[in-house]
Amino acid sequence: xxxxxxxxxASHLSSGRIDVSRVRDAARRHFLELLDRCEGTKALVWDESxxxxxxxxxxxxxxxxxxxxxxxxxxxxxxPADNEQHVIFLTRPKLDVMERIADCIRxxxxxxxxxxxxxxxxxxxxxxxDRKLEELGVKGSFANIFECPxxxxxxxxxxxSMELPLAFRECYLEGDFTSMYYVARSLIxxxxxxxxxxxxxxxxxxAKRVADIMMRLRKDLPxxxxxxxxxxxSVVLLDRNVDLLSPxxxxxxxxxxxxxxxxxxNGRCKFSADKFSGQSEGGGGRVPQQQPENPxxxxxxxxxxxxxxxxxxxxFYAVGPLLxxxxxxxxxxxxxxxxxxxxxxxxxxxxxLSHIQGIRISLSTYTTVTALLKEKIENSEFIxxxxxxxxxxxxxxxxxxxxxxxxxxxxxxxxxNVLRLICAQCTASNGFKQKVYDFYRKEIIQTYGYEHxxxxxxxxxxxxxxxxxxxxxxxxxxxxxxxxxxVNEQVDRFLPSITxxxxx
Amino acid sequence: VEDVFAIGSEHxxxxxxxxxxxxxxKSAKADEYIRIIRDGKKLGEAVDQCIAAAGxxxxxxxxxxxxxxxxxxxxxxxxxxxxxFVDMCHTLRxxxxxxxxxxxxxxxxxxxxxxxLATLVDRLILRRHYALAMRICKYMGLSEMExxxxxxxxxxxxxxxxxxxxxxxxxxxxSSKLSDxxxxxxxxxAEKATECGRRSLAIELLNYEPKAEKQVPILMKMNELSHAxxxxxxxxxxxxxxxxVLRMNESMARRDFLMAMQQSDIAFDLYLQxxxxxxxxxxxxxxxxxxxxxxxxxxxxxxxxRSPKVEDKLEELDQARDLYSIAKRSFEAKMTxxxxxxxxxxxxxxxxxxxxxxxxxxxxxxHRLLIRGSPFAEKLKSQFKVADKRYWxxxxxxxxxxxxxxxxxxxxxxxxxPIGCEPFFQVVYDNGEGDVHEAKHFVGLLP
Numbered sequence: 001x002x003x004x005x006x007x008x009x010a011s012h013l014s015s016g017r018i019d020v021s022r023v024r025d026a027a028r029r030h031f032l033e034l035l036d037r038c039e040g041t042k043a044l045v046w047d048e049s050x051x052x053x054x055x056x057x058x059x060x061x062x063x064x065x066x067x068x069x070x071x072x073x074x075x076x077x078x079x080p081a082d083n084e085q086h087v088i089f090l091t092r093p094k095l096d097v098m099e100r101i102a103d104c105i106r107x108x109x110x111x112x113x114x115x116x117x118x119x120x121x122x123x124x125x126x127x128x129x130d131r132k133l134e135e136l137g138v139k140g141s142f143a144n145i146f147e148c149p150x151x152x153x154x155x156x157x158x159x160x161s162m163e164l165p166l167a168f169r170e171c172y173l174e175g176d177f178t179s180m181y182y183v184a185r186s187l188i189x190x191x192x193x194x195x196x197x198x199x200x201x202x203x204x205x206x207a208k209r210v211a212d213i214m215m216r217l218r219k220d221l222p223x224x225x226x227x228x229x230x231x232x233x234s235v236v237l238l239d240r241n242v243d244l245l246s247p248x249x250x251x252x253x254x255x256x257x258x259x260x261x262x263x264x265x266n267g268r269c270k271f272s273a274d275k276f277s278g279q280s281e282g283g284g285g286r287v288p289q290q291q292p293e294n295p296x297x298x299x300x301x302x303x304x305x306x307x308x309x310x311x312x313x314x315x316f317y318a319v320g321p322l323l324x325x326x327x328x329x330x331x332x333x334x335x336x337x338x339x340x341x342x343x344x345x346x347x348x349x350x351x352x353l354s355h356i357q358g359i360r361i362s363l364s365t366y367t368t369v370t371a372l373l374k375e376k377i378e379n380s381e382f383i384x385x386x387x388x389x390x391x392x393x394x395x396x397x398x399x400x401x402x403x404x405x406x407x408x409x410x411x412x413x414x415x416x417n418v419l420r421l422i423c424a425q426c427t428a429s430n431g432f433k434q435k436v437y438d439f440y441r442k443e444i445i446q447t448y449g450y451e452h453x454x455x456x457x458x459x460x461x462x463x464x465x466x467x468x469x470x471x472x473x474x475x476x477x478x479x480x481x482x483x484x485x486x487v488n489e490q491v492d493r494f495l496p497s498i499t500x501x502x503x504x
Numbered sequence: 505v506e507d508v509f510a511i512g513s514e515h516x517x518x519x520x521x522x523x524x525x526x527x528x529x530k531s532a533k534a535d536e537y538i539r540i541i542r543d544g545k546k547l548g549e550a551v552d553q554c555i556a557a558a559g560x561x562x563x564x565x566x567x568x569x570x571x572x573x574x575x576x577x578x579x580x581x582x583x584x585x586x587x588x589f590v591d592m593c594h595t596l597r598x599x600x601x602x603x604x605x606x607x608x609x610x611x612x613x614x615x616x617x618x619x620x621l622a623t624l625v626d627r628l629i630l631r632r633h634y635a636l637a638m639r640i641c642k643y644m645g646l647s648e649m650e651x652x653x654x655x656x657x658x659x660x661x662x663x664x665x666x667x668x669x670x671x672x673x674x675x676x677x678x679s680s681k682l683s684d685x686x687x688x689x690x691x692x693x694a695e696k697a698t699e700c701g702r703r704s705l706a707i708e709l710l711n712y713e714p715k716a717e718k719q720v721p722i723l724m725k726m727n728e729l730s731h732a733x734x735x736x737x738x739x740x741x742x743x744x745x746x747x748x749v750l751r752m753n754e755s756m757a758r759r760d761f762l763m764a765m766q767q768s769d770i771a772f773d774l775y776l777q778x779x780x781x782x783x784x785x786x787x788x789x790x791x792x793x794x795x796x797x798x799x800x801x802x803x804x805x806x807x808x809x810r811s812p813k814v815e816d817k818l819e820e821l822d823q824a825r826d827l828y829s830i831a832k833r834s835f836e837a838k839m840t841x842x843x844x845x846x847x848x849x850x851x852x853x854x855x856x857x858x859x860x861x862x863x864x865x866x867x868x869x870x871h872r873l874l875i876r877g878s879p880f881a882e883k884l885k886s887q888f889k890v891a892d893k894r895y896w897x898x899x900x901x902x903x904x905x906x907x908x909x910x911x912x913x914x915x916x917x918x919x920x921x922p923i924g925c926e927p928f929f930q931v932v933y934d935n936g937e938g939d940v941h942e943a944k945h946f947v948g949l950l951p
Contacts, residue, residue, distance in 0.1 A: 175769065175777075411901075445866075446865060446867055447866075
């Protein structure tokens, strides 16, 4: 779901929550400090990928206090500011963004409005970007070039994300382990906020790298950190490639399905507004996005909503009945108003009312969302695909999949679905026999295009598509108890092996 | 001091002092004196005065007397804050040490307070009394950063200037002394060593520097580029590696540079990334050099995909195909050869039919040709040896897309289908809302 490259767990999270607002506060401090160093009224121009993560750090009202009067996204044709004196670009260190920024600055300078320009790199400025700006001839136009060292974004009370979606590709395909350095840095941040973590467990090559870098960086921490009682007593570092099967399978929890079908980004999900009747839009002004012709409703998905916290991890098919049961209870609670006769009783009822209203709104929202999800999954393509996935992870009759995939390709199903299934099958059977290997490759190229010669090469480099090695999946599946047969539920569940590798 | 020692002084301090003297003599007068002060509620003042006097005294024996007097007085006070007393003891100890003839800094208390501890430590350092400085720092509770670490750093620099000891030994000596202290910048010491011309010492010292971002720039300055590269890689900070690689690129001869890149996978990969961002032709050369034909072929493929003009595409693909063949990757070679042929056809079709075909997949090309009912589809089928089954799927989908249901029905009823009748139904049904009723016609065909 979330694009963290590695997952972190502390073995005592079950006994109490870590206060992640400290992370947010630290991040906010860095950011606002930099904003304050820019003079005058400010226009913020964002790299699109940063608007989401930064919503966890500071929302518009906080920025307004700091004299930010306009916000836009870095684009070719939009002027970044109206009358603001200071234009501040905020971006990751990406070379293509440098070009767009340079474009923007050149246009502005031609119009000679006498503005100041600054740029904030998150989490840091890279040598390549610096040189690029020089090459483009705009480096001198900046009043300030800042680095804002924010590595972690608090997505929910128990999830911190680094929002580096390309980390896997960079490490495994390009040999660029920069993201591992950032991971180590973020661990250092956590230790400076919550105390030195005494025990470190891990599995995988990248995990080892992170641990090594972190131990080096740890030597530089001020000594007084050692006196802080540690709130985490261990950290577990896991490489993504310890378990490549899980992300390939279709997620069947409520939130998982939302992500698969609608896309959950930065804890938000967008739907077209006309499906939701008579509800006011929450969450105040952010970066201007949609044109009015396609009004969308954005829903925040996190544990602040009790109802959502309850249903998000349930298997999708269990949610419908649960919502119905809740609706019934709410209705009954609401009907109590007829039974309230005395002033005392009425008072009691009224005090419950706002709570009930709150749940009602939640219920209404999620019932609609559930209905939308149902619409999307009640078709043969989805059902068949999930059934095939079941075959894959149950390691049962793996040969049924082959003709199904072929048919998918004949019907020209979306390539992503096809590849996911193929790679899932490949991972579970630890590689394909030569015949199957060649067959899929040829079909994919001839159906979807020659460019996928490269796609397949990359999949192979990442270890997702390859020739056969020894068959171990079934043994692993049984010893680690990865699958659960459940008579009541319509689908067997596949428990990600990550949960099983945790030490006790 | 005057207040206390002056003859006949009435100050509480004096009285306390006398009281103490009497106490020492085990005389009852001690009690009397104490009471005097106490009744006047001046005991606290008395103690303070004695302490202050002790501070002003230069002679240790008198200091001790005064301190003991104040300590004596302290006993009678209920809530006396001992910190003042303890601080004074500490300070006196330190001052006495430096007043010693060997150090010979006769500081008075007033001077000391004005000067502050940090400056005193500096003076000691300047005079090279490192050991004493260290002990005073520790004793007086100076933070490591300000105290011990600074002293050690200066000591190390001093040692570096000394010629007597061989580089390697000296490095070891320094590191063993400094290993526990934090916040020491080995870089500064190493710079000093370089200034003194002791390069190998500097390099060894830099090995101990924990902060790679300091190590690497100095090594680069010293032109120890391979060392710098190694350290940068060890640190895991790719920015540093980039910095060194760029520098090496600029300062080394081409051949040497490329050889150096090949020594380390990480550096090589990062250099590849740099090239990919800037100059893919260069990338090809690199792979050629590293004899990575398949990777070079991949670059050709990527270049061909990016080129807008068909001639350029074909040129790159030719290269790719040859490379794949040499590398014995027959599948890739065949696929590339197929693509070359396909592009040729597509170019021709575009010219002839005025519709875009270049860049489509084989089946997509066939699909569009079938929708138009073009006879060229059959030609393409036989040239690329498309399986019958597949071809029928394509025909069904194309006819459905073109909504030519009559033709489709004819095809279905012909009973020549190698894939049965179900696909007919399925494709029409899945095609969309408007076609569901058409699908009904095909239901009857199912067994």
